[in-house]
Amino acid sequence: MEPKLVSPFTPVPLHTGSREPEPTPLRQPPQNFEAEQGLLGAILTNNHAFEKVSDFLQPEHFADPVHGRIYEACGRLIEKGQLANPVTLKALFDQDGALTEIGGAQYLVRLAAAVVTVVNVQDYGRTIFDLYLRRQLIAIGEDMVNDAFRQDLEQEAADQIEGAEAKLFELAESGHSENGLQDFSTALKSAIEMANYAFKREGQMSGIPSGLIDLDKLLGGLHKSDLIVLAARPAMGKSALATNIAFHAATRSLDDPDAERHVIAFFSLEMSADQLATRILAEETSVPSNKVRRGELSHDEFDRLVLASDRLSKTPIFIDDTPAITVSALRTRARRLKRQHGLSLIVVDYLQLMRPTAGARVENRVLEISDITRGLKAVAKELDVPVLALSQLSRAVEQREDKRPQLSDLRESGSIEQDADVVMFIFREDYYLERQEPMRRPEESDEKFHDRVDAWRQARDAAYGVAEIIVGKQRHGPTGTVKLAFDGPTTKFSNLIRDDQLPYATE
Numbered sequence: 001m002e003p004k005l006v007s008p009f010t011p012v013p014l015h016t017g018s019r020e021p022e023p024t025p026l027r028q029p030p031q032n033f034e035a036e037q038g039l040l041g042a043i044l045t046n047n048h049a050f051e052k053v054s055d056f057l058q059p060e061h062f063a064d065p066v067h068g069r070i071y072e073a074c075g076r077l078i079e080k081g082q083l084a085n086p087v088t089l090k091a092l093f094d095q096d097g098a099l100t101e102i103g104g105a106q107y108l109v110r111l112a113a114a115v116v117t118v119v120n121v122q123d124y125g126r127t128i129f130d131l132y133l134r135r136q137l138i139a140i141g142e143d144m145v146n147d148a149f150r151q152d153l154e155q156e157a158a159d160q161i162e163g164a165e166a167k168l169f170e171l172a173e174s175g176h177s178e179n180g181l182q183d184f185s186t187a188l189k190s191a192i193e194m195a196n197y198a199f200k201r202e203g204q205m206s207g208i209p210s211g212l213i214d215l216d217k218l219l220g221g222l223h224k225s226d227l228i229v230l231a232a233r234p235a236m237g238k239s240a241l242a243t244n245i246a247f248h249a250a251t252r253s254l255d256d257p258d259a260e261r262h263v264i265a266f267f268s269l270e271m272s273a274d275q276l277a278t279r280i281l282a283e284e285t286s287v288p289s290n291k292v293r294r295g296e297l298s299h300d301e302f303d304r305l306v307l308a309s310d311r312l313s314k315t316p317i318f319i320d321d322t323p324a325i326t327v328s329a330l331r332t333r334a335r336r337l338k339r340q341h342g343l344s345l346i347v348v349d350y351l352q353l354m355r356p357t358a359g360a361r362v363e364n365r366v367l368e369i370s371d372i373t374r375g376l377k378a379v380a381k382e383l384d385v386p387v388l389a390l391s392q393l394s395r396a397v398e399q400r401e402d403k404r405p406q407l408s409d410l411r412e413s414g415s416i417e418q419d420a421d422v423v424m425f426i427f428r429e430d431y432y433l434e435r436q437e438p439m440r441r442p443e444e445s446d447e448k449f450h451d452r453v454d455a456w457r458q459a460r461d462a463a464y465g466v467a468e469i470i471v472g473k474q475r476h477g478p479t480g481t482v483k484l485a486f487d488g489p490t491t492k493f494s495n496l497i498r499d500d501q502l503p504y505a506t507e
Contacts, residue, residue: 031063053125211248262344288489327375350390
């Protein structure tokens with residue numbers, strides 16, 4: 001006889017006979033009331049004990065809410081410079097019904113009287129905090145199960161995973177004490193170490209080099225915890241420059257075994273991952289990207305692409321082409337990458353295509369962009385890496401005779417200028433000159449028309465292949481303009497060789 005299969009959805013009887021099933025043991029959330037009492041008693045006996053735990057322990061970390069209120073009241077008195085003991089706290093808790101149930105103000109006296117030593121107060125605090133984390137983990141697990149069972153058409157399973165990851169990371173980060181006050185000698189030591197590190201590095205920089213000599217001289221590289229905004233009008237080459245910088249940083253260790261390895265997270269909201277890879281291939285092989293897309297390649301060009309792809313496959317660049325990604329999702333994925341592979345630089349192309357953190361209520365687009373830039377700055381500080389965020393510019397640039405961008409041109413600027421540590425603009429005069437070919441005016445003589453055309457051609461030829469990077473804001477350094485070479489077919493920025501750098505001609 002075939003065994004009968006039981007569907008997972010078929011109810012299974014709890015027992016087959018008259019015997020009652022064994023009751024499931026009740027599991028209590030992890031807690032240690034004795035440790036909480038010992039900590040509070042130590043603080044009531046010696047208020048200096050509060051200083052040992054106040055950096056990481058909060059009232060909500062206590063399993064017993066009454067203990068949390070006592071701890072909070074002690075903290076308020078101590079911060080005011082007053083003494084926290086059963087006498088000074090008595091008036092605060094005379095009307096507390098929960099405290100009355102366990103003995104009223106006399107409970108405070110018993111806490112203080114039961115203390116033997118205050119030496120273990122930090123251990124008590126860590127125990128209380130560890131148990132709080134465990135209770136939070138249980139709550140997150142329960143929420144994950146309930147959310148997964150709930151059929152919500154507005155929230156996909158992938159969104160639930162990201163939400164759970166975000167909660168876990170927030171829990172992992174909680175309780176870490178702030179940097180706090182440090183004496184000047186400590187700060188001075190860090191400054192000297194950074195200067196020594198910069199002195200020994202190529203280009204004498206403490207930040208990640210962009211590979212563009214003049215830009216690195218002005219910025220000193222891309223610095224940790226900085227939000228760097230790169231803004232320009234469409235077709236100026238924002239994505240190309242960001243790709244160049246990311247590619248140079250990621251490939252330095254391939255070319256020089258002694259160079260520091262840089263891992264890049266590239267969030268491409270505009271281009272797909274394969275389009276971005278095609279652009280990088282074009283830059284590396286000098287094969288125009290449009291020829292790569294159309295397959296119009298010679299045998300030599302195809303061989304160059306194959307050789308370059310083999311080398312670039314080892315490049316530590318990780319691409320996420322999720323459209324309209326939220327700040328919280330970006331933070332979660334960047335944290336995960338840093339934990340698994342390390343992280344040196346985050347590139348966002350571009351911030352106007354992002355969405356604010358899920359659940360955030362914004363009244364208009366300006367406030368929405370402000371929320372995004374604040375979130376990106378927080379990510380830069382939290383992960384201690386530079387964030388290079390691309391941004392569009394308003395059309396006001398096109399209305400001026402001099403079309404060089406200014407800070408006021410930042411589209412939906414809000415707090416972009418305020419939150420950014422560095423704001424850079426790209427300006428290519430040849431782009432505009434190509435579209436300003438002189439037209440013959442009525443009753444204009446041939447000579448004047450030809451003079452205007454010659455002047456236009458000279459200006460166009462002089463500007464051809466030259467791009468200006470305008471640093472409009474730099475929180476820790478000077479502003480200014482640097483010139484780069486730009487190759488349109490391969491969308492590649494490179495160092496510009498000026499006339500005074502050319503070798504003398506020899507006969």
